[in-house]
Amino acid sequence: MEAICPECDAKVYFEFQPKKGQRVLCRNCKSILTVIRLAPLELDWAFIEPFEDLLSDDSKERTAWMG
Numbered sequence: 001m002e003a004i005c006p007e008c009d010a011k012v013y014f015e016f017q018p019k020k021g022q023r024v025l026c027r028n029c030k031s032i033l034t035v036i037r038l039a040p041l042e043l044d045w046a047f048i049e050p051f052e053d054l055l056s057d058d059s060k061e062r063t064a065w066m067g
């Protein structure tokens with residue numbers, strides 16, 4: 001699966017099936033992006049969440065007890 005980075009037009013690859021709202025880091029421009037649509041796969045900028053949220057899909061549960 002791949003999508004286009006809205007910041008730099010680079011292809012952003014997903015190792016796993018993306019989910020709506022999932023965050024992903026563009027490795028080209030380091031923008032933090034979020035999945036806003038699945039078909040077609042579309043990304044937009046993510047603004048609020050900290051960088052650590054990129055580490056895994058279920059990081060919300062983990063940060064709950066880590067932080």
Ligand SMILES: [Zn+2]
Pocket residue numbers: 005006007008009010026027028029030031
């Ligand atoms: Zn980019």
